[in-house]
Amino acid sequence: MASLTMYPEDERLSGGNRAAFNLYIVTAVILFVLMMLVGLTMRMTQARWLDVPPDLFYELLSMHGAGMVGTMSLATTAVMWFFLRKYVHLHLWAFLANYVLFLLGALCIIVSIFVYGYGALWTFLYPLPVHGVGMWTADSSALFMLGYLLIGVGSLLFYLDAAAAIIKVHGNLGRALGLQWLFGGKIDPDHPKAVVASTMVIIANSLGILAGAVVLVMSLVNIFYPQVVLNALVAKNLIYWFGHMYINATIYMGVIAIYELLPRYTGKPYPISRPFLWSWAVSTVFVVVVFPHHLLMDFAQPRWLAIMGQIVSWGAGFPVFLVTAYGALTNIYRSNIRWTMPSRLMILSMFGWAAGIVPAILDGTIRINSVMHNTQWVPGHFHFYILLGVLAMALSLMFHEIGSRAHAAPDSRADRLGFPVYLIGGLIFVFGFLDGGRVSVPRRMAEHLQAWTFSDRIGSIGAILVVLAMLYFAIRITVGLLKPPSPSWAPEPVPGPIPEPVPSPLVSPAPSPGVVGVGTTNAAG
Amino acid sequence: MILQNAVWTIALVGIGLVALGFVHVIIQAGKPADEDATRKSTHTAHILQAWLFVVLFVGFVAGSWATLRHFPIPPQHGALDAQQVVDVVGRQWSWQMKPDTVKAGSVVEFRVTSDDVNHGFAIYAPDGLIVTQTQAMPGYTNKLLHTFKEPGTYTVQCLEYCGLGHAPMTTTLKVVAARGE
Numbered sequence: 001m002a003s004l005t006m007y008p009e010d011e012r013l014s015g016g017n018r019a020a021f022n023l024y025i026v027t028a029v030i031l032f033v034l035m036m037l038v039g040l041t042m043r044m045t046q047a048r049w050l051d052v053p054p055d056l057f058y059e060l061l062s063m064h065g066a067g068m069v070g071t072m073s074l075a076t077t078a079v080m081w082f083f084l085r086k087y088v089h090l091h092l093w094a095f096l097a098n099y100v101l102f103l104l105g106a107l108c109i110i111v112s113i114f115v116y117g118y119g120a121l122w123t124f125l126y127p128l129p130v131h132g133v134g135m136w137t138a139d140s141s142a143l144f145m146l147g148y149l150l151i152g153v154g155s156l157l158f159y160l161d162a163a164a165a166i167i168k169v170h171g172n173l174g175r176a177l178g179l180q181w182l183f184g185g186k187i188d189p190d191h192p193k194a195v196v197a198s199t200m201v202i203i204a205n206s207l208g209i210l211a212g213a214v215v216l217v218m219s220l221v222n223i224f225y226p227q228v229v230l231n232a233l234v235a236k237n238l239i240y241w242f243g244h245m246y247i248n249a250t251i252y253m254g255v256i257a258i259y260e261l262l263p264r265y266t267g268k269p270y271p272i273s274r275p276f277l278w279s280w281a282v283s284t285v286f287v288v289v290v291f292p293h294h295l296l297m298d299f300a301q302p303r304w305l306a307i308m309g310q311i312v313s314w315g316a317g318f319p320v321f322l323v324t325a326y327g328a329l330t331n332i333y334r335s336n337i338r339w340t341m342p343s344r345l346m347i348l349s350m351f352g353w354a355a356g357i358v359p360a361i362l363d364g365t366i367r368i369n370s371v372m373h374n375t376q377w378v379p380g381h382f383h384f385y386i387l388l389g390v391l392a393m394a395l396s397l398m399f400h401e402i403g404s405r406a407h408a409a410p411d412s413r414a415d416r417l418g419f420p421v422y423l424i425g426g427l428i429f430v431f432g433f434l435d436g437g438r439v440s441v442p443r444r445m446a447e448h449l450q451a452w453t454f455s456d457r458i459g460s461i462g463a464i465l466v467v468l469a470m471l472y473f474a475i476r477i478t479v480g481l482l483k484p485p486s487p488s489w490a491p492e493p494v495p496g497p498i499p500e501p502v503p504s505p506l507v508s509p510a511p512s513p514g515v516v517g518v519g520t521t522n523a524a525g
Numbered sequence: 526m527i528l529q530n531a532v533w534t535i536a537l538v539g540i541g542l543v544a545l546g547f548v549h550v551i552i553q554a555g556k557p558a559d560e561d562a563t564r565k566s567t568h569t570a571h572i573l574q575a576w577l578f579v580v581l582f583v584g585f586v587a588g589s590w591a592t593l594r595h596f597p598i599p600p601q602h603g604a605l606d607a608q609q610v611v612d613v614v615g616r617q618w619s620w621q622m623k624p625d626t627v628k629a630g631s632v633v634e635f636r637v638t639s640d641d642v643n644h645g646f647a648i649y650a651p652d653g654l655i656v657t658q659t660q661a662m663p664g665y666t667n668k669l670l671h672t673f674k675e676p677g678t679y680t681v682q683c684l685e686y687c688g689l690g691h692a693p694m695t696t697t698l699k700v701v702a703a704r705g706e
Contacts, residue, residue: 054689054692055689058686058688058689058691119688119689120688121686125642125643125685125686127641127642127663128642128643128686128687128688131617131641131642131688132688133617133688133689133690134689135688135689231664232643232662232663232664232665233662233664233665236643236662266554275574295660297645297658297659297660297667298659298660298662298665298667299598299599299601299659299660299667299668299669300601300662300665300666300667303596303598306598307593310589310592310593311589314585314588314589315585317581318578318581318585321577321581322574322577322578322581325543326570326574326577329546329547329550330567330570332550332551332554333550333553333554333566333570334553334554334556334557334558334562334563334566335554335557336554336555336556336557337554337555347547347551350547351543351544351547354543354547355539355540355543355544358536358539358540358543359536359539359540362532362535362536365588365592366592366593366596366597366598367528367592367597368528368532370597370655370657370658371528371529371532371654371655371656371657371658372529372532372655373645373658373684374645374647374658374684374685375655375684377532434533434536435533437529438529438530438532438533439529439653439654440529440649440653440654440655442647442682442684442692444686444691445686445691445692446691446692447692447693451653
């Protein structure tokens with residue numbers, strides 16, 4: 001069970017761990033701001049408020065897609081590492097290797113786009129990378145794909161290290177997922193939710209990355225040996241298996257922050273349960289097999305795959321609504337929660353995920369997909385649960401962590417202003433996209449008709465607010481993280497009035513200022 | 526009701542219900558509960574969760590049955606016996622469509638493929654809304670059936686990003702009234 005102590009000793013960052021965490025987070029928040037500025041530029045171009053030529057627009061679109069997915073993965077990998085290291089022994093070298101490979105991969109991607117003009121988007125949909133028709137060359141596509149391979153290898157290294165560490169403690173990945181308790185038996189109340197979620201991510205995202213590696217290598221072979229022709233449908237399946245999985249893994253890594261931090265702010269235990277284990281077991285399967293919903297308009301696809309795409313898309317709502325969001329709301333209900341930046345961001349993230357899945361499920365319906373596919377409905381729903389869901393999850397840990405290095409909880413006047421700007425801007429931004437989908441505005445298009453610009457302009461206004469808020473968050477987090485840990489600040493006692501019904505070794509009173517409580521460790525952390 | 530408007534309404538209602546749930550909990554979050562109230566609210570939460578499961582499950586089964594009972598994608602192997610057939614080829618960055626005129630009121634079979642990269646074959650009604658679409662993929666022919674209810678000039682727009690000329694990759698499809706109308 002997650003600790004109720006605000007800053008448990010086994011989470012304290014020091015030495016190399018602190019440097020590595022700071023590198024991840026500072027890099028991520030800077031990249032978020034830059035990628036948001038790229039996104040804003042595109043929205044304002046569609047709104048006809050800026051005049052960006054189509055070739056540059058599609059380069060920016062390629063950068064925004066690859067950059068945001070990669071950065072979201074970087075930030076949420078830091079979330080997973082931050083909590084998982086308490087329960088199993090993770091090697092710092094693997095965490096750092098992932099970071100270095102990410103930077104090298106990002107460099108390849110940036111050079112391929114802005115030096116060599118790559119513009120086949122983050123999806124590198126075969127055979128577009130070799131059909132640049134003067135805008136980009138096959139060599140630039142190869143460099144872009146090399147960048148992906150480097151980033152994928154980094155992720156796999158981190159997952160392999162985490163998998164080995166988890167197996168060392170729990171015996172195998174099935175036991176780490178808690179499969180032994182699905183049909184009965186007494187669930188170990190100390191089994192960490194962070195381990196369950198991390199195990200799911202390791203299994204599902206490793207498979208997705210391997211699918212990506214296969215199609216990347218196949219595409220590279222095609223680039224250098226054009227006589228080797230690929231099957232476009234197989235390539236598309238592999239690309240969306242990889243792409244869908246990679247971005248969805250960020251949700252499942254990010255949500256660890258909610259499981260770990262929410263009970264500290266509500267003061268209420270957030271125990272593991274059988275429905276929780278069921279939801280993660282089911283999600284492990286669902287998230288691997290749901291990708292065919294990206295190919296519902298590829299009629300050559302076997303019918304059973306299309307049906308599976310719809311059924312699983314709908315079914316994916318059950319774990320989110322019934323367990324994660326509902327569980328979080330139950331934990332918050334009448335808790336006298338401490339409203340500071342981390343808790344605000346946590347509840348926002350739950351809302352963004354749960355609400356964003358509504359338009360996503362609708363789009364996963366074959367009949368609806370026939371009028372919504374590749375319209376702005378699609379960026380509408382994924383920005384909903386990425387911007388207002390996953391990013392808010394990662395930000396909640398960042399703000400929580402800077403709280404440990406300050407003399408007060410992160411709840412300044414500027415924080416209280418920045419949060420609603422982010423929330424309102426984010427809602428305006430995503431509803432601009434959804435409204436565009438309603439009136440059939442295409443996505444991924446540099447030139448928009450005058451009739452389409454209303455939703456573009458609404459979206460642009462929302463995007464400006466989001467960028468302003470994120471710029472403030474980035475500065476606040478960077479400055480906060482660079483401060484040394486404060487030994488003198490003892491966090492206020494958690495205000496939740498509910499006494500622990502059963503004494504737990506995980507919940508200890510603060511023994512001394514700055515060294516507050518003892519979290520749980522199942523292994524050397 | 527136009528499908529897009531129905532989808533928009535369902536989305537707004539769904540998102541609104543989620544938002545209401547969150548607003549209710551946020552309002553209640555500031556009212557601390559004693560042990561007795563906590564026990565009661567935990568019990569209520571379990572009952573509500575069970576009901577939510579039932580509602581979602583019924584919606585899941587009924588919705589799946591309603592939307593998949595008549596499978597929206599026509600069989601891709603074998604003849605479809607449509608009265609009108611249009612062969613469509615997409616290439617960077619134009620459409621070849623033979624014929625480019627069809628009649629309203631009877632089913633049209635579009636046989637859609639691509640000469641180079643993936644394209645999206647989307648048909649926009651004169652009012653600017655998509656009426657149907659499929660992908661144009663090299664090496665495959667996707668068969669799309671559609672019956673136009675209203676005559677008019679429809680626009681074909683590429684909906685799968687295909688390079689620099691993606692946005693202007695359009696053509697028109699003329700739908701004329703059936704004889705005698």
